[in-house]
Amino acid sequence: MPDATALELIRQELGDAVLDTSFFRERATLEVSPQSIRAVLGHLRVKGYAHMASLHGVDYYPHEPRLGVLYELLNMSRVDRISVKLRVPSDAPEVDSVTPDSAEHGGWPTANFQEREVFDMFGVVFRGHPDLRRILMPEDYEGHPQRRDFPIGGEPVIFTYNESPILEGAE
Amino acid sequence: MSASPPTSEYRRREQSITLSPLGEQLEQSHDEQQTSQELLTLNFGPHHPATHGVLRLLVTLRGEIVHDIKPIVGYVHTGIEKTAEDKSYWKVIPVIERMDYLAYHFNSLAYIGAVETLAEVVVPTRAEYLRVIHMELNRIMSHLVWLGTSALDLGAISMFWYCFREREQINDLFEMSTGQRMHTRYFQIGGVAEDVPVGWTEKLRGFVKRMPSSLDQYGDLLNSNEIVLQRLRGTCALDAETLLSLGVTGPLLRAAGNPWDLRKAAPYSCYGDFDFKIPVGTVGDNYDRFAVRMAEMHESVKIIDQALEGLPEGPYITTDRKVALPPRHELATSMEALIHHFKLVTEGLRVPPGEAYYPIEGPRGELGCFVRSDGSSKPARVHMRDPSFVNLQAFSRMAEGSYIADMIATLAMLDPILGGIDR
Numbered sequence: 001m002p003d004a005t006a007l008e009l010i011r012q013e014l015g016d017a018v019l020d021t022s023f024f025r026e027r028a029t030l031e032v033s034p035q036s037i038r039a040v041l042g043h044l045r046v047k048g049y050a051h052m053a054s055l056h057g058v059d060y061y062p063h064e065p066r067l068g069v070l071y072e073l074l075n076m077s078r079v080d081r082i083s084v085k086l087r088v089p090s091d092a093p094e095v096d097s098v099t100p101d102s103a104e105h106g107g108w109p110t111a112n113f114q115e116r117e118v119f120d121m122f123g124v125v126f127r128g129h130p131d132l133r134r135i136l137m138p139e140d141y142e143g144h145p146q147r148r149d150f151p152i153g154g155e156p157v158i159f160t161y162n163e164s165p166i167l168e169g170a171e
Numbered sequence: 172m173s174a175s176p177p178t179s180e181y182r183r184r185e186q187s188i189t190l191s192p193l194g195e196q197l198e199q200s201h202d203e204q205q206t207s208q209e210l211l212t213l214n215f216g217p218h219h220p221a222t223h224g225v226l227r228l229l230v231t232l233r234g235e236i237v238h239d240i241k242p243i244v245g246y247v248h249t250g251i252e253k254t255a256e257d258k259s260y261w262k263v264i265p266v267i268e269r270m271d272y273l274a275y276h277f278n279s280l281a282y283i284g285a286v287e288t289l290a291e292v293v294v295p296t297r298a299e300y301l302r303v304i305h306m307e308l309n310r311i312m313s314h315l316v317w318l319g320t321s322a323l324d325l326g327a328i329s330m331f332w333y334c335f336r337e338r339e340q341i342n343d344l345f346e347m348s349t350g351q352r353m354h355t356r357y358f359q360i361g362g363v364a365e366d367v368p369v370g371w372t373e374k375l376r377g378f379v380k381r382m383p384s385s386l387d388q389y390g391d392l393l394n395s396n397e398i399v400l401q402r403l404r405g406t407c408a409l410d411a412e413t414l415l416s417l418g419v420t421g422p423l424l425r426a427a428g429n430p431w432d433l434r435k436a437a438p439y440s441c442y443g444d445f446d447f448k449i450p451v452g453t454v455g456d457n458y459d460r461f462a463v464r465m466a467e468m469h470e471s472v473k474i475i476d477q478a479l480e481g482l483p484e485g486p487y488i489t490t491d492r493k494v495a496l497p498p499r500h501e502l503a504t505s506m507e508a509l510i511h512h513f514k515l516v517t518e519g520l521r522v523p524p525g526e527a528y529y530p531i532e533g534p535r536g537e538l539g540c541f542v543r544s545d546g547s548s549k550p551a552r553v554h555m556r557d558p559s560f561v562n563l564q565a566f567s568r569m570a571e572g573s574y575i576a577d578m579i580a581t582l583a584m585l586d587p588i589l590g591g592i593d594r
């Protein structure tokens with residue numbers, strides 16, 4: 001992890017793109033504005049954080065902006081990790097996809113499945129993603145189950161004996 | 172008989188058969204119809220023994236050559252990450268273990284490590300050593316299942332029985348130390364559930380002594396087996412740079428020559444105490460993937476041996492009563508122990524608010540667990556970065572342009588665990 005000082009230096013390099021930084025339990029986090037995510041990741045890649053270890057979503061319900069996307073970057077030569085976080089409101093959950101190559105920045109092909117998972121579970125729409133479909137839930141599923149206001153349970157389990165009433169009731 | 176010009180239509184056609192490559196023949200004979208360019212889409216799975224689980228592949232073929240693969244996953248999605256948000260921290264461990272069902276100790280350590288980071292729990296050294304011993308046994312067990320089923324895919328059925336013979340011994344060891352053969356719930360926040368029973372270390376020592384010769388036996392069966400070599404050598408190679416851009420880690424990356432292993436690069440638990448090597452391949456073909464995992468089992472045995480020799484005395488779980496249950500006998504005499512016990516069992520431990528990502532080296536690559544705490548006794552978010560899920564993205568790139576039979580071998584060498592992919 002870059003220490004707190006190094007994190008502030010990175011913040012200065014990135015300027016207005018960074019909204020906040022936090023250094024908690026040896027974990028350095030940059031909170032950036034959603035519009036600048038490609039530029040921030042591109043800058044960090046040049047600095048050596050060239051491997052995207054993980055990309056995942058978080059729901060900060062009831063705080064706004066509610067939905068978060070986290071990018072865990074890894075610098076393999078210095079064995080150093082930094083995480084980049086952005087937050088989007090739940091009524092307009094849109095952010096640029098980092099999967100494809102763009103004019104200024106190279107893509108992160110590893111983000112493909114993981115962005116699909118965040119879309120599936122949280123409903124964050126990744127603009128420009130090559131194949132933004134649900135990945136874990138069935139394609140005709142409604143709702144985004146990993147959101148905090150999505151209830152657990154309550155869905156009837158289909159067996160042979162109750163198959164027809166459930167399916168007919170759904171129509 | 173003197174050679175006469177062919178009379179019948181059949182004889183004329185027979186003479187036209189040449190030994191030129193199949194592709195050329197197809198182009199010559201069907202040039203006007205363009206059939207050599209015709210693509211066939213084949214549905215493969217989800218219920219197929221060679222998919223190692225319920226993986227469905229939409230394979231586009233040009234003749235017998237793989238043109239493109241689209242993996243379709245989610246058939247065993249059970250919403251474990253969602254379930255975890257509704258359970259107190261220590262009750263999450265059993266469900267987390269069931270994600271990647273061949274790496275249960277790794278799953279629980281990734282999760283527990285993240286929680287321990289947030290709660291700043293200090294783990295006793297004996298517990299760390301016991302964890303490492305169990306994880307490395309788990310790694311061997313996982314690789315044995317991989318080896319047995321992969322050999323089965325290549326047509327070698329006897330390997331399966333030999334691998335499961337040794338795997339049973341590991342499961343017996345788990346049963347003796349933890350009470351369960353799989354999904355043991357042995358690792359706890361702050362240490363392990365209980366100390367190993369009398370006689371366990373002797374039994375493990377016997378296993379450590381036997382295992383290298385068993386591994387040599389597997390090597391004797393496979394390493395110079397012409398069929399295995401022809402199926403694996405030079406097939407479906409992918410270079411380290413492409414693998415990294417696709418996020419692939421673990422034995423697949425090491426097979427391509429990049430010695431990235433979190434046990435060495437960023438030692439967690441007590442891996443810094445042990446002397447072991449990181450096996451790497453050269454070209455990253457299926458044979459390297461096979462050889463790297465075979466060598467890894469040898470290294471795991473070495474780690475277990477060293478951990479067993481250096482196993483320190485002391486407590487097996489933290490004495491912090493806010494984190495771990497007090498010993499049973501204290502409940503009868505100490506009011507405080509009773510209160511702590513009651514609070515932990517009814518409410519569970521409270522973890523300071525914050526976020527943590529704890530990566531470890533699982534049998535298939537970087538297994539990271541992200542935990543967000545909001546200060547209550549239940550996690551606000553648990554996410555497992557499962558290596559199988561990320562590594563599956565490289566499958567299409569590996570198998571493009573190879574024969575469909577090599578695709579099966581590549582899938583075996585990829586070693587995806589669908590429980591981990593779908594979570």
